[in-house]
Amino acid sequence: MVEPQADGTARTAVVDPPARDPLGANPSHGVLVRVRTLLPEFTGALQRVAEQVLDDPAAASRATIVELAERSGTSPATVTRFCRALGFDGYADLRLGIASETGRARSAGWTVDIGREIQPGDPLDRVLGQIMAADTQAMHDTASLLDLGEVDRAAAAIATAQRVNIFGASGSALVGEEMQFSLHRIGVPAWAWTDVHNGLASAALSRQGDVALGISHSGETGETIELVAEASSRGATTIALTSFPQSPLAELADIVLLTATQATTFRPDALSARHPQLVVLDLLYVAVAQRTHERSHAAFQRTAQAVHGHKAAKDGAAPI
Known part of the structure; x- marks a missing residue:
């Protein structure tokens, strides 16, 4: 042409x-x-x-x-x-x-114009508005992108898994650790791995019915792809949480959960993805809890009782 x-x-x-x-x-x-x-x-x-x-x-x-x-x-x-x-x-x-x-x-109005640079002399209320606008837009965009059918499939796999491995690097690792904590709270055996050697050892022990969740904004983080690929080769169901549906991680995964980011001049894309990632994982966690309602309800009660004595006493009374 x-x-x-x-x-x-x-x-x-x-x-x-x-x-x-x-x-x-x-x-x-x-x-x-x-x-x-x-x-x-x-x-x-x-x-x-x-x-x-x-x-x-x-x-x-x-x-x-x-x-x-x-x-x-x-x-x-x-x-x-x-x-x-x-x-x-x-x-x-x-x-x-x-x-x-x-x-x-x-x-x-101007609060959606998150492309403006934040100047050193900007008042904090404007800075807060910029940050809130970027995060709010990214989360709304994520909601429009997200395939709830894929979320449901991911929840079904996690709810019945004997083992859930969560892989991520840098900021994605922090997001993965929050998901691991949430799943443990409802009795789902989950581990979050940031070290490649330990992660590979765990991935190599994966079996049919286990789940591997890889978190990467770009979908191109080599270590995360390697870990998910190892788990996949052992029969695990693989889930990708990424912003790029045709990335290597997404192409590898059985289930793809998409997030959106709102580009800003004050925060790298990878950090902009953090809050949308947390929103998607919160939804996934609640969906798993719904599928395992009785087990989750009992787990909430037992874990609350276990830590009750370590909470600050009210009205000066000693903790029970």
Whole structure:
């Protein structure tokens, strides 16, 4: 295919295969969230269109198909392929979706504009507003991305597992440790591993019916992929918690739970993923507790009684 360039000359463009939309064509999925999620999978001309839309969504919602093609240095045919890759029938549907999102953002005011840098002299109330806006948007986007059927499958696997191994590195390891604590509280035998050697030893002992949960924002953390792959080779059901549905970790896993992040200038993407990850794991934990209601209820009672004597005495009375 030949595409015109700014100087009037022509060049042969790389033809990108239409990207598979892992989120489906569900209108409830935010358009911009879907574009951000698929961006790493786009190449060449499709990637330039995606970047143009993300750089200035409001302008994209007002532009004609020819104008968007010119701004991205592509062609109307490429923009049409971009729309179809997102699950839209045509450009009009894409514009409508973007306009709807940008309209909501404008009505919400500056607190949704989490792209601004936080200056050293900014008052703390504004800093708090920026942080809350970023986290709140990321969690709303995660809710729109999340496949509840996959959550239900993951909960069913964990509820009946003899052993649950949780793998993650750095910030993902901290999130994994919280999940391990929650599962232990309801009687699910779970371990969170951060050391590769110990994790591999545990993964190698996995059996059919066990579960391996790998947590990685990028889905490209080598150690986490290695640990999940080892558990998978031993017959464990594998679950990936990631922001990228076509990452190596997601491709490896039997069940994929997606999170969204809201890019900010004051926090790396990996840290931005932490709160959405916790939301998804909280949902998964509650779903497991629901499936094991009687066991969980008894576990809550026993664990509360076990630590009761270590709680601070009320009204000066000695703890019982």
